[in-house]
Amino acid sequence: MRETAPVEAHYRDEIPVRQGDPFAVRRTEAIREFFRAGGFPTATLEDWRFSDLDGLGRTAYRRYSDVPTLAPAQIDELPGWVGDFGCRVLLSEGHALNADEFQNRNGLEVGSLPAVPAADEPHDWGFVVPGEEPGGTEADLDAPLRHPLEILNAGLFECGFRVRVGRSQDAGPILLYSLRHDVGHPAMLHPRSVIELAAGSRLTVVEAHDGVSETAGWTNPSTLCRVGENAELFYVRVELESGNIAHTGRVTFQLARNARVRSTVLSLTDGKSRTDTAAILTEEGAEVDLEGLFLGVDAAKADQHTLAIHAARHTTSRQLFKNVLSDEATAVFDGKVVVAPGAIGTDASQANRNLLLSQKAAVHTRPRLEINADDVKCAHGAAIGRLDEDALFYLRSRGLGRMDSHEILVRGFAGEVVEKVPVAAVRGLAKDGLTRVRESRSFAA
Amino acid sequence: MPEPQRTLGAAEVEQLVEREYAYGFVTDIETEVVPPGLSEDVIRLISEKKEEPQWLLDWRLRAYEMWQGMTEPNWAKVSYPKIDYDAISYYAAPKSAVEDGPKSLDDIDPELRRTYEKLGIPLVEQQRLAGVAVDAVFDSVSVATTFKEKLAELGVIFCSFSEAVKEHPELVRKYLGTVVPHTDNFFASLNSAVFSDGSFVYVPKGVRCPMELSTYFRINASETGQFERTLIIADEGSYVSYLEGCTAPMRDENQLHAAVVELVALEDARIKYSTVQNWYPGDKNGVGGIYNFVTKRGKCAGARSHISWTQVETGSAITWKYPSCILLGDDSIGEFYSVALTANRQQADTGTKMIHIGQNTKSTIISKGISAGHGQNTYRGQVKVLPGASNARNFSQCDSLLIGPDSGAHTVPYIDVANPEAQLEHEASTSRIGEDQLFYCRQRGIDPEEAVSLIVNGFARDVLSELPMEFAVEAQKLLGVSLEGAVG
Numbered sequence A: 001m002r003e004t005a006p007v008e009a010h011y012r013d014e015i016p017v018r019q020g021d022p023f024a025v026r027r028t029e030a031i032r033e034f035f036r037a038g039g040f041p042t043a044t045l046e047d048w049r050f051s052d053l054d055g056l057g058r059t060a061y062r063r064y065s066d067v068p069t070l071a072p073a074q075i076d077e078l079p080g081w082v083g084d085f086g087c088r089v090l091l092s093e094g095h096a097l098n099a100d101e102f103q104n105r106n107g108l109e110v111g112s113l114p115a116v117p118a119a120d121e122p123h124d125w126g127f128v129v130p131g132e133e134p135g136g137t138e139a140d141l142d143a144p145l146r147h148p149l150e151i152l153n154a155g156l157f158e159c160g161f162r163v164r165v166g167r168s169q170d171a172g173p174i175l176l177y178s179l180r181h182d183v184g185h186p187a188m189l190h191p192r193s194v195i196e197l198a199a200g201s202r203l204t205v206v207e208a209h210d211g212v213s214e215t216a217g218w219t220n221p222s223t224l225c226r227v228g229e230n231a232e233l234f235y236v237r238v239e240l241e242s243g244n245i246a247h248t249g250r251v252t253f254q255l256a257r258n259a260r261v262r263s264t265v266l267s268l269t270d271g272k273s274r275t276d277t278a279a280i281l282t283e284e285g286a287e288v289d290l291e292g293l294f295l296g297v298d299a300a301k302a303d304q305h306t307l308a309i310h311a312a313r314h315t316t317s318r319q320l321f322k323n324v325l326s327d328e329a330t331a332v333f334d335g336k337v338v339v340a341p342g343a344i345g346t347d348a349s350q351a352n353r354n355l356l357l358s359q360k361a362a363v364h365t366r367p368r369l370e371i372n373a374d375d376v377k378c379a380h381g382a383a384i385g386r387l388d389e390d391a392l393f394y395l396r397s398r399g400l401g402r403m404d405s406h407e408i409l410v411r412g413f414a415g416e417v418v419e420k421v422p423v424a425a426v427r428g429l430a431k432d433g434l435t436r437v438r439e440s441r442s443f444a445a
Numbered sequence B: 001m002p003e004p005q006r007t008l009g010a011a012e013v014e015q016l017v018e019r020e021y022a023y024g025f026v027t028d029i030e031t032e033v034v035p036p037g038l039s040e041d042v043i044r045l046i047s048e049k050k051e052e053p054q055w056l057l058d059w060r061l062r063a064y065e066m067w068q069g070m071t072e073p074n075w076a077k078v079s080y081p082k083i084d085y086d087a088i089s090y091y092a093a094p095k096s097a098v099e100d101g102p103k104s105l106d107d108i109d110p111e112l113r114r115t116y117e118k119l120g121i122p123l124v125e126q127q128r129l130a131g132v133a134v135d136a137v138f139d140s141v142s143v144a145t146t147f148k149e150k151l152a153e154l155g156v157i158f159c160s161f162s163e164a165v166k167e168h169p170e171l172v173r174k175y176l177g178t179v180v181p182h183t184d185n186f187f188a189s190l191n192s193a194v195f196s197d198g199s200f201v202y203v204p205k206g207v208r209c210p211m212e213l214s215t216y217f218r219i220n221a222s223e224t225g226q227f228e229r230t231l232i233i234a235d236e237g238s239y240v241s242y243l244e245g246c247t248a249p250m251r252d253e254n255q256l257h258a259a260v261v262e263l264v265a266l267e268d269a270r271i272k273y274s275t276v277q278n279w280y281p282g283d284k285n286g287v288g289g290i291y292n293f294v295t296k297r298g299k300c301a302g303a304r305s306h307i308s309w310t311q312v313e314t315g316s317a318i319t320w321k322y323p324s325c326i327l328l329g330d331d332s333i334g335e336f337y338s339v340a341l342t343a344n345r346q347q348a349d350t351g352t353k354m355i356h357i358g359q360n361t362k363s364t365i366i367s368k369g370i371s372a373g374h375g376q377n378t379y380r381g382q383v384k385v386l387p388g389a390s391n392a393r394n395f396s397q398c399d400s401l402l403i404g405p406d407s408g409a410h411t412v413p414y415i416d417v418a419n420p421e422a423q424l425e426h427e428a429s430t431s432r433i434g435e436d437q438l439f440y441c442r443q444r445g446i447d448p449e450e451a452v453s454l455i456v457n458g459f460a461r462d463v464l465s466e467l468p469m470e471f472a473v474e475a476q477k478l479l480g481v482s483l484e485g486a487v488g
Helices: A005-013 A024-036 A054-058 A072-077 A080-084 A148-156 A389-397 A402-418 A424-439 B010-019 B040-049 B054-068 B110-119 B123-130 B140-154 B161-167 B169-175 B186-194 B435-443 B448-459 B469-482
Strands: A087-092 A109-112 A161-165 A170-180 A187-189 A192-197 A202-211 A217-219 A222-227 A232-239 A245-255 A260-267 A272-281 A287-296 A301-310 A316-325 A330-339 A347-356 A362-371 A377-385 B157-160 B199-203 B229-234 B239-245 B260-265 B270-277 B291-300 B306-313 B318-321 B324-327 B333-342 B347-350 B353-356 B362-372 B376-385 B393-403 B408-417 B423-432
Touching: A005 A024, A005 A148, A024 A148, A080 A424, A087 A109, A148 A222, A148 A245, A161 A170, A161 A202, A170 A187, A170 A217, A192 A202, A192 A232, A202 A217, A202 A245, A222 A232, A222 A260, A232 A245, A232 A272, A232 A424, A245 A260, A245 A287, A260 A272, A260 A301, A260 A424, A272 A287, A272 A316, A287 A301, A287 A330, A287 A402, A287 A424, A301 A316, A301 A347, A316 A330, A316 A362, A316 A402, A330 A347, A330 A377, A347 A362, A347 A402, A362 A377, A362 B393, A362 B423, A377 B408, A389 A402, A402 A424, B040 B054, B040 B186, B054 B169, B054 B186, B140 B157, B157 B161, B161 B169, B161 B199, B161 B229, B169 B199, B169 B229, B186 B260, B186 B291, B199 B239, B229 B239, B229 B270, B260 B270, B260 B306, B270 B291, B270 B469, B291 B306, B291 B333, B306 B318, B306 B347, B306 B469, B324 B333, B324 B362, B333 B347, B333 B376, B333 B469, B353 B362, B362 B376, B362 B408, B362 B448, B376 B393, B376 B423, B393 B408, B393 B448, B408 B423, B435 B448, B448 B469
Parallel strands: A087 A170, A161 A192, A170 A202, A187 A217, A192 A222, A202 A232, A217 A245, A222 A245, A232 A260, A245 A272, A260 A287, A272 A301, A287 A316, A301 A330, A316 A347, A330 A362, A347 A377, B199 B229, B229 B260, B239 B270, B260 B291, B270 B306, B291 B318, B291 B324, B306 B333, B318 B347, B324 B353, B333 B362, B347 B376, B353 B376, B362 B393, B376 B408, B393 B423
Antiparallel strands: A109 A161, A362 B408, A377 B423, B157 B199
């Protein structure tokens, strides 16, 4: 066993202390729980085979200071695409740049996590009560909330977003944008966000994590989306952080009766990321699409974990994750579909497709099914390969150059995910990502 | 809903052990039974009794040392009471069927006999399978001897493992542990330390073995023990088809089985290994039954070599087995065809590993899981393409058939690719026996049990067709018999 006491003490000291924080006690408990359960997960654990966080645990990350480094006046310096959104919440190092700008408009609440959150029920923030274990072999609906880094986030969160859409309201597209800078010491950020859709409402939301850093950085965001009866959520997640910023993020969807969610995770980082996307279909008729695209260049690594829990009858989940890998990029897909006992009429599908463009790129995929009811329809598939020689020949024979014909095919491959994203600005980001792939060392080499 | 995992108390274990004798077998405590528990002394004793050379003893001891530092794997999706390795007796002298077994077929469990009849097994064979002392009329020994002479003419060595250690030590020493090393995993290391006996096959260069080799025809085939070890070597350009097990339920008194099978195929050689496993699965409530924890692996060592695994798994309370292929030689081929059936409270966690190392290597995986009652069936497999394995190809198909709302089917494929020229496809589907399918059959006068058997056999056809002819016919019947009472 590694000596974890000093590390634990370090993180206990990093708990944000704020006057009147209703979560103060919960935070201390969470840190204790995280280390009691083994602390930073290492590759010896099945779920962490390709994301060893031992190194993360050995670096003494500190929170950003309480003073923003980017003044609100400098909003103009943000990347251009951010300006495409009429409604947006901007965080810099976790500090709100446009605080209160969009608070409570016609029953729609859009904002950042206040310095001192209101004394909400802890449940509203997606906390699981420690010690409450799932019973029997029934599906563990809180499994995503027991994720070790989710628990760490519960102890350390200092910022985040909050969106509430009222009954039958139609909102969006809303941008939730978190940017971070290099502050000269290993810095960490633990945003915690909650998105709630009341019955019959509709929302399009983009959550983006951006930043550049020379020194080691770490972002560990948790997002919980509660989607009410008949509500519809389009969720897009963009991971843009570069270089030395490690990303370990999670988004969890809880779907009520007939709720619909379409989620797209776009990994455009050239660093290392691990993202857990979970959908819990708690009531009849709920339907979810989980999609993802990783455009990997250099030594980028994206470790995508998905979980779809079918806990009620007649629920549907579809997963499609695609990876384009150039240079030494590595992609991991670990998908899981769980059909709880009695969840008949489940329709689940899961697909992972990988395009290897370089000798040194690697793919690890594990599409898993766990089925405990008989009247279900479940299918999964995975495919790994390179560009089709016949298709390349077809294009070349029509006078297209080497680079162009490769690019057309890669764009076509990525298009299946990109084209479905309902926000033009995000499609633009994907396009930039594809340009980077084209310009990568091993492209069409 | 399956009951939560529980551990057995000492008294219960005793009860279980006693239950093994409930069918009226007379068991005199023989003088040559080592007291339960495992130690270096026990291993020395096993080795001494078998008159083994020093190097083999050393190998066993190294395995034992390794095993002591290992923990029992718990990643498989199976649950069972904790095994007390100190309660197992690791050596018993080969028993003679005459003294030990039932005196006639009337003495054996009527349920077992009914199954034999359904499978259409001839009376003499029934006696043999049930462990009844066979009278002189059915001279199995002479049949086996005839075969053995024929094989010897061609230079094929087919004998028990102990015999091979004595007569062909150079071959055993050269290949033992080259595919499944003594450090491989918890159960393989345990087997390496205490293995009792098993089969040894060597097919010389360019020889095509003229008949299916089967444990069935081997002299001293009975009582190979719970820690069986098989080693098959196909030299350059040779071919051998090996059959293991049989469709009829075997009488067996050991609950834990930890066997190891190693296959080595040299250049242009081909090995076809077929298994039909139908050990005691425990009763309807999941009491008793064999734990089958097997390590099977083949090495396609030479270029253009070919190893093919076919298995029909219907027995055992718990199956934990992953027959694998290491595709080392260029252009080598690995295949895995599997039907795993779990009924009542049976649990199976089975699949394969295809490790592509050489260039232009190909592998095919066809897995058909059938879960009925409270049965839990997991396919767990890995396809790994290393950086040097250019042009590697794999196709995997894992289908599950669910019968009954309490059954479970799980699929856990691992695909790791580090070469862009590799082309891999994995497909899986899950379905159940539909009311409409049953209705269609019943409408045409087919009774429900037969209808289920028909549908299941259709589902498993891709695999059954890989079995040697006579085996396939028996396996088909077996699937039907195993599912009795699962529907309707």
